[in-house]
Amino acid sequence: NAGVMQNPRHLVRRRGQEARLRCSPMKGHSHVYWYRQLPEEGLKFMVYLQKENIIDESGMPKERFSAEFPKEGPSILRIQQVVRGDSAAYFCASSGTADQPQHFGDGTRLSIL
Amino acid sequence: AQSVSQHNHHVILSEAASLELGCNYSYGGTVNLFWYVQYPGQHLQLLLKYFSGDPLVKGIKGFEAEFIKSKFSFNLRKPSVQWSDTAEYFCAADSGAGSYQLTFGKGTKLSVIP
Numbered sequence: 001n002a003g004v005m006q007n008p009r010h011l012v013r014r015r016g017q018e019a020r021l022r023c024s025p026m027k028g029h030s031h032v033y034w035y036r037q038l039p040e041e042g043l044k045f046m047v048y049l050q051k052e053n054i055i056d057e058s059g060m061p062k063e064r065f066s067a068e069f070p071k072e073g074p075s076i077l078r079i080q081q082v083v084r085g086d087s088a089a090y091f092c093a094s095s096g097t098a099d100q101p102q103h104f105g106d107g108t109r110l111s112i113l
Numbered sequence: 114a115q116s117v118s119q120h121n122h123h124v125i126l127s128e129a130a131s132l133e134l135g136c137n138y139s140y141g142g143t144v145n146l147f148w149y150v151q152y153p154g155q156h157l158q159l160l161l162k163y164f165s166g167d168p169l170v171k172g173i174k175g176f177e178a179e180f181i182k183s184k185f186s187f188n189l190r191k192p193s194v195q196w197s198d199t200a201e202y203f204c205a206a207d208s209g210a211g212s213y214q215l216t217f218g219k220g221t222k223l224s225v226i227p
């Protein structure tokens with residue numbers, strides 16, 4: 001399957017732990033976007049990355065959240081010291097260029113105990 | 114700031130009924146518009162998109178949407194729904210060429226009763 005791959009599908013963490021969410025873009029895509037969907041809400045933009053560069057992180061919370069897209073390997077969304085309010089579905093999307101439609105992964109559902 | 118509103122939270126229809134899901138956006142400039150569908154347990158899939166040109170856009174699976182600039186609307190339609198159309202539908206917008214930040218509505222759950 002050459003689609004956007006996210007793992008894990010479900011992630012359970014206790015308060016204070018770290019959560020790492022991974023995203024491998026579609027083959028040939030170098031633009032990656034992360035979105036968060038809180039319960040009963042639409043998806044909200046978090047960050048836009050290209051290889052080794054953060055282009056726009058205007059939707060990222062100022063603390064505890066970080067993202068990277070290294071030269072090799074998947075994009076990682078990292079949440080440190082998780083709190084209950086971080087429980088959400090996190091979706092990754094990719095595109096070939098910034099102008100092309102974004103293709104989404106299955107999402108990672110993060111639950112905080 | 115740009116926003117996207119979807120009027121219905123949950124729509125229940127019988128098979129063969131016609132469907133119209135409302136979507137309004139608030140942005141005065143150039144805009145690209147999208148409808149995505151999320152089937153149960155699956156990822157978001159692009160149904161159709163409007164960038165420019167003919168305001169009546171045809172998508173996959175018999176769906177279409179009409180861009181009405183004067184009403185800031187981009188409603189999704191299908192003449193006859195099937196049970197397999199049961200899913201959640203999201204309207205989204207970005208602010209035109211070179212833009213990448215999608216703004217999504219809250220989604221509309223469609224349940225089709227056989």
